[in-house]
Amino acid sequence: MDVPELLEAASLLVPERIATENDLTVNDVWEYLAHDEWEVALDLLEELGDVHQLSLGFWETLATAAEQMRLDRSAAWCHWRGYETRHGIIRADLTLRPAAEARRQTPISGAGVLRPMWSIGHRTATGGPALDIARLWAEFTPFLEPGGHATVRLAPLDPSQWQHLRPGQVITMHEDQSVAGTAVVLEIQRPPATVTS
Template identity: 65%
Template sequence: MDVPELLASVSLLVPEEAATDNDISVRDVWDYLAHDEWQIALSLLEELGGGRPMPLTFWEQLAGAAEELGLGRSAAWCHWRCSEIRNGMIRADLTLRPVTEARRRTPVPGHGVLRPMWDIGNPSPDGGASVSVAGLWVEDMPVLEPGGRATVRLVPLTPAHWTHVGTGRRITMHEDRTVAGTAVVLEVRPPATAMPRR
């Protein structure tokens, strides 16, 4: 499919009554598609998909359209949302340790390329702490500076390790043996094991 067909197909997956906080609806998307404003239509679809659970197909096709348009960050975001559906997602308030207290000297990239280890309370076979890996996406920021604080989205690489993690739990981020940051869990969404495809 070409970009207009992909975007039209994605638009059909959005419930007609869906609207953003700014009252943008799928009708607005269709108006932009009719005027060949594909990038704006894609952006509106991303926004509409953020407010409600959407099927995996929605994000897969939107990623394909973003790739065709050469929109790398949008494509990465759509692929990230696919991972959230498959593996689950944890939103957390993360505070990184400052440069004076941690090994990290550079900002954490915000677009899902970092996969740090997390102490989420699982014991290791010898009784010590065990860590589990999760990808990290920083919401509304391109990077998170050392000592900074932001809301992040985590996608577990092994979802079964994270089933006991609930809202309010404090978890620690590691890039090596030292603590790189601490986070408080704000929201937990389990994997969509049987998400219907349209």
């Protein structure tokens, strides 16, 4: 399928009753598609997907459209949302340690590239912290500077190891044995019992 067909297919998966904060609906998407405003239609579909939990097929279709339009960040976001549809959502308030106190001296990408380790309460046989890996997506910022602060989403390598997390719990981020940042869990959404495509 080409881009307009993919966007039309994704539009058909959005319930007509949902709207963005600005009262835009899937009918507005159809208007943009009629005028070949594909990128605007894609952005609006992403917004609608953030308002209402949509299917894995919706996110996969949008990711393919974004890839065909060479919109790398949008494609990465749609793949990320597909992962969350399958495995659930973990959001946290992260503060990185300042450059003077940490190994990292450069900003980290906010687009799900970094796969740091996290101390989330597990212990090794000897009683030390057992670290678990999760990719990190910083909301509303392309980069997170040392000492910076952002709301982040986490995509665990093994989601079953993260089932015990609760809002308010403090977890620490590691890029080596030292603490690179501290996060407070804000939100946990379990995946639906059955994920449909």
